[in-house]
Amino acid sequence: MTNAMQAETSATVAQLIRADLKTVFPGVKFSVTTRRGTGSVTVQWVDGPAVDPVASIAAKYEAGSFNGMTDSYEFRKDRPAHPTCQFTFASRSISDALRTRAERDIAAKFGGTSVQIMDMAYQAFRRADLRPGYAGVAFINGRCEIVTGPAAETIAVASPEVA
Numbered sequence: 495m496t497n498a499m500q501a502e503t504s505a506t507v508a509q510l511i512r513a514d515l516k517t518v519f520p521g522v523k524f525s526v527t528t529r530r531g532t533g534s535v536t537v538q539w540v541d542g543p544a545v546d547p548v549a550s551i552a553a554k555y556e557a558g559s560f561n562g563m564t565d566s567y568e569f570r571k572d573r574p575a576h577p578t579c580q581f582t583f584a585s586r587s588i589s590d591a592l593r594t595r596a597e598r599d600i601a602a603k604f605g606g607t608s609v610q611i612m613d614m615a616y617q618a619f620r621r622a623d624l625r626p627g628y629a630g631v632a633f634i635n636g637r638c639e640i641v642t643g644p645a646a647e648t649i650a651v652a653s654p655e656v657a
Contacts, residue, residue, distance in 0.1 A: 504528040507555045507579045508535045514551050519543055522625065533580035540587045541624045552582035588619050592628055599631045600638060614638040 505528055512526045515537070522542040528535055537552050557578035558569035567580065593615065600611050600618075618631065618640045626643035633639075 503577050504533055504535055504579045506577045507582075510576060511535060511537060511552050511555055511582070515548065518551060519548070519625070524548075528579075534583065535579050535581075536583045536585065538585050538587065540589055541592060542586065543625055544621060544623050545584050545586050547623075548586070549582070549584035552584055555579060556582055588624075592624070593619075595628065596631060596640060603631055604633070604638060 508526045508528050512524065515522070515524050515526070519542065522539060525538045526535060527538075535552065535555070537548055539548070554574065555576065555578050556570075557580055558567055560566075560581075561568050596619070597611050597615050600606075600614050604611075604614065606614070615638075618638045622640035622642065624640070624642060629641045629643060631638055632641050
C-alpha cells in the first residue's frame with residue numbers, strides 16, 4: 495500500500511471511529527488524529543470515559559496486530575467489511591484540577607507517601623468512568639476507587655477504611 499493510499503484509509507478510519515465514539519459517548523470531546531505514513535489512528539480525550547471501552551471501539555478498525563514473538567504484523571482472518579488501519583491508540587488525560595483533588599482526597603482518607611498516593615490515584619483513574627462527575631474516593635473491594643455521580647456519599651460511608 496502506498497503512503498497516499500495509507501493516509502486516505504487512515505483518514506477514513508478516523509472519521510468512522512469519530513462517528514462511533516460520538517454515538518456511544520455523546521457529549522465527550524475526542525481528538526481523533528492520523529499520523530502521516532504510519533497507518534495509525536490515535537484517540538485522545540480529557541477526563542470522560544475509561545480507556546478500555548474507547549480502545550475497544552477503535553480496535554475494531556485494526557487490520558491485525560503486531561506479534562512480538564515473530565516480530566511481524568499479522569492480519570486478521572475475519573476481514574471486516576469497513577476500512578482498517580494498522581494500529582489504533584487510545585489515551586485519556588486527567589485534568590490537573592481533577593488529579594490534584596483526587597490526590598488530596600486519597601491522602602486525607604488513606605494516608606501514605608506521595609508515591610503511594612500518586613499510584614493509587616493513577617490506578618483508580620484508569621478504571622473510572624468520569625462522565626458522571628468526580629465525587630470523591632472510597633475503599634471498595636480492597637482497592638482505592640474513584641467515586642462518581644450522586645451515590646458517592648452512600649458508597650464512601652459504607653466502605654471500610656484502610657487500617
